[in-house]
Amino acid sequence: MPNNVRSPVNNPPEEGLCESLLMELECPVCGEHMIPPITLCESGHNTCSRCKPKLKKCPTCRQQLLAIRNLTLENLTNKIKYPCRNHKTGCDELLPLDQIIQHQAVCLYRFYDCPLAKAPGVLCLWQGPWSEVKKHIDINHKDRVTEEISKLSVHIRDFKSTYKYCRVIYALGEVFYQQFEVIANNFYFVVQYVGPEDAAYRYKYEFTLSSTSGDEKIQVSQVTRSVKINIDEICQSGKCIKLHYDVVKNFLEENTMEFEMEISKARVEEKS
Ligand SMILES: [Zn+2]
Ligand SMILES: [Zn+2]
Ligand SMILES: [Zn+2]
Ligand SMILES: [Zn+2]
Structure with a gap:
């Protein structure tokens, strides 16, 4: 009513x-x-x-x-x-x-933390409504944004297994937060949707790691989860891409990591 x-x-x-x-x-x-x-x-x-x-x-x-x-x-x-x-x-x-x-x-009006608050080298205590998140990132963290590209090839020279790699991706008119790191010999790759959990299931991300020859390849897909869900919880529950680091290591050539990542709409039926 x-x-x-x-x-x-x-x-x-x-x-x-x-x-x-x-x-x-x-x-x-x-x-x-x-x-x-x-x-x-x-x-x-x-x-x-x-x-x-x-x-x-x-x-x-x-x-x-x-x-x-x-x-x-x-x-x-x-x-x-x-x-x-x-x-x-x-x-x-x-x-x-x-x-x-x-x-x-x-609720769309509840406050969000800055998605990059936990990224290394960023000390941001900003909180604000969903509608303000993108503006905040544009003003304060433009160097951490990959813009309007849903499929990207990432090339990391001198990959460090002790480092947490974080960035914000603008794709499909939405804001996503991507993080990957190695914890206890597991490689965790997570993409979170910056928005409510009931909309996060509409997007998925595909992670592809391949050898230079292209003969060896790992391709994994996962549905995004909301940034409102604690990332440690996501990693523990396995609702992310989790690979044994020994497997990932085989794809590193001279410590360079190359992977492709694509964010797309998930094939889920709209909830009526
Ligand atoms: Zn409300
Ligand atoms: Zn009293
Ligand atoms: Zn009270
Ligand atoms: Zn911030």
């Missing part, structure tokens, strides 16, 4: 009630709306479950925090619609608790 259509149960007096309930739920520490379990302090203030592990005393009155839950308030959270946590940056979604949690995981 569009936001501007009011159902009979959402008439103005109730809306006012929802608003004051939301104000009641606002956590004084993180500024977000509390979600169950909501516990109490000795004087009866509500405590945010996200912040509680970091708190020693009640942030409002400095009294002890208790394990007793405010069940009445918890029950009321099922009766209201929560605004998206990114409402300050422009998201208008207003949904029941279970749905807003799902929405926030894919």
Whole structure:
């Protein structure tokens, strides 16, 4: 139902009630709306479950925090619609608790870290909405970008197995982050889609390593994962290109690595 259509149960007096309930739920520490379990302090203030592990005393009155839950308030959270946590940056979604949690995981307004934040030699603490990522990269990391090319031949002289190779690729009108490195004798090659996970499955990358003669070749494809997924997790789960480094080493000639990489649309059916 569009936001501007009011159902009979959402008439103005109730809306006012929802608003004051939301104000009641606002956590004084993180500024977000509390979600169950909501516990109490000795004087009866509500405590945010996200912040509680970091708190020693009640942030409002400095009294002890208790394990007793405010069940009445918890029950009321099922009766209201929560605004998206990114409402300050422009998201208008207003949904029941279970749905807003799902929405926030894919919300286009949630903040992204700079994709190159973990690249060696880059110390970038930038965070911003999805729509600003490309502009940020253009202004600050232009030297790390391969532009508008979906198939590229990479030639690395003096390849170092101790080095992490990172770059940003603009392809198919989207932004991708590519990283490869050798960890514990495994060669990991990952391409991440800079955008929400539910759109990342639309792209795939193909990695081709071949000998100079072309007689020996390794070609592997994988679907991209979102940059929102921790890259260590991607490597551990094997949802990336993983080759034994002994195999890769055979393709290095005088320590030069040459490979081809192509990003293309995956042959998946659009989710309706
Ligand atoms: Zn909080
Ligand atoms: Zn208190
Ligand atoms: Zn949102
Ligand atoms: Zn940056």
